[in-house]
Amino acid sequence: MDRTQQSDALASGPRTVRIVSFGYLHGEPPAAHLTLDLRKHFRDPHALSPEMVERTGFDADVQYVVMMTPGVVELMEATAAAVTAFAFGPSATTTVVATGCAGGRHRAVTTALYLSHLLISDGFRVEVEHRDVDKAVKPRTADGEAVDTAEVTRRQLPAALVADTEQVGGAR
Structure with missing residues (x-):
């Protein structure tokens, strides 16, 4: 579906996308159509800079570190394209995307926010939940x-x- 067809389809009412950021150290991933595991492949601000441990993906310096990691922007753009495919499929309901990192405070939050921006720009109605952002930082290995x-x-x-x-x- 090209952008013109997508815009025409959204004119009949915006599709809803729900994005849930979470931390694997705080429990199982939420049920989702797409789950992004950001733990192994993308920079963890927590590991790069001790002063970022208590910060979250709502902080500009954390967002900068995450979004400047090679591959993150491309992954978010590909995820937005996948969401579009789900949203306009034959049994289109609310599409759920889960973004997870180790603690659910840095990478997961930042990518959820960026993905929501992309999807809103594409005309989707977006709901965002940050399941674990306020939970205590858990000790972990490198x-x-x-x-x-x-x-x-x-x-x-x-x-x-x-x-x-x-x-x-x-x-x-």
Whole structure:
């Protein structure tokens, strides 16, 4: 469908797209037509700069780092094209896109915001939910995997103390 046909179709009423940003460390991805896993292939501001840990994709410096990562803009444009295909398919309902990164605070939020901008520009009605942006930052390894904080605590304590603590119901 070219842009003219898309515009004509949207004239009968804008299609709705729901975008959900999330963090894999906070639970399963939401049900979606398209799920983008941004963990392994795109720059994580959290890993690049310690002062960005508490910031989110609503902050300009985080957005800059994410959007300047090679491939992100192209991925968002391709995702917008895929959304169009879903939205104008034979059983068109609300199309749901999930954007996920490790913690759901940086890459997922930034890309959800950028994708919403592209889709609004194309005439879609867009709803955006940032499921995990306000959740606590979870400790993780350099490759984005969750760190078992209880295990870290056990390794830092002398073995005898760990055994005593576990007996009385402490660190597990």
